[in-house]
Amino acid sequence: MNLLLADLHKFVGYSGGIEHVLSRMAFAMAERGFTVSVVMADEKEGEPFYPFPDSCHFYNLFHMAGMKPVHMSALGKGLREVTRLFSQEGARDRNYKMLAAAAPQLEKVLEREKPNVIVSFREPTGRLLLEGLSTDIPVISMLHNDPDEIFAHSPANEKRALEKSAAVQALMPSFISKAKKYLRHDHLVYIPNAVNIPDLTADPGQDRRTYTITNVGRITGRTKRQHLLVEAFSLLAKDFPDWQVELWGDTYDKAYVATIKRLISKNGLEDRVHLRGTTKDMAPVWQHTDIFAFPSHHEGFPLALTEAMGVGIPAIGYKSCPAVNELIHDGENGFLVDDGAGPLAEALRKLMESPALRRKMGQNAQESMKPFAPHVVWDEWDRLIQEVGKKIELRFE
Template sequence: MRILLARIAPLYGRNGGMERVEARMADAMVQRGHSVGILSMDELPGKPYFSIHPDVHMFNLYDYMNHSFHDVQYKLVREIVRPFSKRSALRWRNKGRAAAYKSGMGKVLAAFQPDVIVSFDAESSAMFFDSVPDLNIPLITMFHFPTDIAVNWEDSDEQKALLRSSCVQVLMDQDIQTLKKRLPHVTAVRIPNVVPQWSPIADLNQDKSVYTIINVARLEKNQKRQYLLVEAFALLADKFLNWNVEFWGSEPDGGTEYTAELQKLIHDRKLESRVFLKGNSSDIHSHYVASDIFAFPSAFEGFPLAMTEAMSAGLPVVAYKDCPAVNELIENGKDGYLVENGVKPFAEGLQKLMKDRELRSRMGQQAHNAMKQYAPESIWNQWENLLRNVVHLNHTRGN
């Protein structure tokens, strides 16, 4: 098959979960004998953060566009209707993008001639269908967040794109239920993310001079909420003098505002020698196996790559019980603790693990075992079967 992985958004330099999934999927499908292309929209020069298989065909939509085209008229109408109807403003925005992208989309599809398109979000799917109204290539829309967040439900084009998709792939069982309530006629399937099967895993039975609580995520205030871990650890630091906290990750697009805010909070709590902002790492596995607890104070997730990778590496987790996806992946009291909202409950969850090495070791082993169901071979088999099925169905219908 010729598989086009597409997200009409910047790719260069981005190190988020979607970009990691894209790189892994491209590599897996190339190794299975398929021809793979990646479509992005990068106006500035650069290269992908994650390694891309050398046989993958890279397409930057910006390079294929007609840059003499200007969508001034669409922007003008959009601003006129915006005060009266947000939906209408979105529709005119979409019309402008479709007109701007139309020639470029056609050139990319003609150059690669995909059998199937895997769109990495509903917005990109809408752009495909708006730009190429007679698209006769099967398109699968991926969700990387919970259903309520993965789609702009005020944008009718995104909803239409989901209904036109050959299939919508979601990450958790709850996502299908929520999606079907909104769009009863949509075709949807659950395929989780791949979780690497790490070896070796953390040895939590060893005696250490310093123990580590680790958090791996982009530095982001509203979703990832690293500040809650700082505040929770501040309640425990004086009781557990041989424990530290490490944050691995950075702000997207070179931002520094939230980083500075975290640094100030660490300073205000007098934790400069105990809590560290470590930046990015190309070998995160080594940091997992050197740690003892994975702390994850996110507000919402789709299928958290960092958390599941930490579990695969043998770390027990502390997270919030109302965080979507997280609360389906962690079995409370077995491979981690799901706690109520707030700083104090999070600190209490951490304390249970910090004071009991045997408990940490047992729960870490159970976390490792729980992630075996998401092994690459199993997940990529599910993806390959889905891709083959939609291509076969499309051929059967005569497209």
């Protein structure tokens, strides 16, 4: 079966969670015998941050061989951002219209690869396939976030397009009912992300010279909110001189990164709070991590959180954060706290004071991640893709 993975989004040097999932799925499905191709879209030319199988045909829609490069005009981008001030829906419509300029290139990919099934990783991608091209190829649309976050400001045409999907996948059981508020669709499926756990077990209870609180995620204010961790640590730093904080993640949000740096300097934490950037090798990070702190506002199925828990590190998140509040079981594998720096600091203190508690919660965290083992999740995807592909074959017989 020919499988096309489609994520019409930037990828050159970009280490986003969705891109990580796409890379993993490409390898997993190729190992299961699928002929896998991937299409993405970046105005830059270069290699993806995450790798793909050697057998995989990879296309950058904006730089297709033999076709004119596609560029989103500066005027179009400016109008999109002005529109965003008044209407997020309008901004998403403008962004889609710029993306739709690459429809001929996408048609060329479909002609070459002849996919039996397409997996769409973002809503605008699904819209271009199902509305812009009106393809008869079955499309499985993935929802990589809380549906309330995805669809609260989604254009009506985008929702109508996704309703044409052969199946819609949600990352948490609770997201199914949320998605039904926005989409009239009878094939909504729960499949979580696969937790790709390194071959190691952390020991957050061990004696160290320096102890580490880690956060992994894009350094950005609306979603990840690392400033709350810096503020929480500032309330504890004097009491715990042998502790530090490491922030790992892409720093493309320059304004927010500057805010974080000012906050670190204001609290005199330059030697205690470190922005580490990105890495493709997380094993050393997990080995020296004692607590994973995750002050996100909203999530779909956070890979960094689940990987940290999967190697045996206790985690702290907010009760109000979707997905996080289902993965962390308060008092068992970590702590769920009320929003704000103060409650986060209180939970950090409990774990910082007790190596035994860190070790116990870490062991519970590792056990709680077993249902998300890669072979379990990719088997579910294999079954869904086969099911969707067979239905379309029967329809045309």
